[in-house]
Amino acid sequence: EAEEEFTQALDVLEIKYEKKFKFKSTKHWRFDFHLIEHRIMVEIAGGPWSGGRKGKLKDKAWSMDRYDDAEAMGYTVVRLEAAPSFKINESGPLQIQAHFASQWLKNLKRQIFNGSDQTVSTN
Template sequence: MDTIKYFELTRKREQKKKPRNKPLPKANEKYLEAFEDMERALKILEIKYETLFQFKSTKHWRFDFHLIEYRILVEIAGGPWSAGRKRKCFSHDADREYTAYEMGFTIVRLESAARFKINEAGPLHIQASFAQQWLKNLKRHTFNEPNQTISTD
């Protein structure tokens, strides 16, 4: 129907069409750099992982990495799936982290910024430049543990 004819019949303007879905959020340069460094370190150390892991299919909650053997979820701060470095949607993030803890995951945040504020009540914070060292320590720690399948009695 023509817009002028529609206006004459209804005395209303035709509604403007809105986009049905929002575009995906974009990542900044520091985030992408930290993401690539982390992925490179995981490949070198041969740690099994998943990228952009969605632990609950009904929610749009994603973590950047899931370290499968250790049940650790790694989130790089400032990324498109986190609420950003300034944490504008803190309650959204807190709900996501609480649900992950209930499911038995451990959460680690990699901070891509040079300066950041540590939330004592939240997950473990590591500066992105120390991520590779943290992964080496994690791998070494599991090698030094006793085998759980063999009884010590």
């Protein structure tokens, strides 16, 4: 449900994206969405690529490694949390409650119209 709503918001706002994006050819790692113009990887918590609720701890460990690798390659990683209460992990990626995702996308789109894209370094 969260994935469908997110896809619909991306389409309405005309934000270019790829689904189930495999960012590293040597790994089977995927993110639910790649927001192309922003170099943002979006993971919807509990999705099939994160190991889901029935995932094993070892699968969750490699999931965190892919966050680090994506950031090292210049991507910003964002997790959409569908659970009403979730623990914010300060050392992990930016976490957004799923029902705020549409507003976050609107703000992201607005940044491009109001100046430089703030998600990409100017260096």
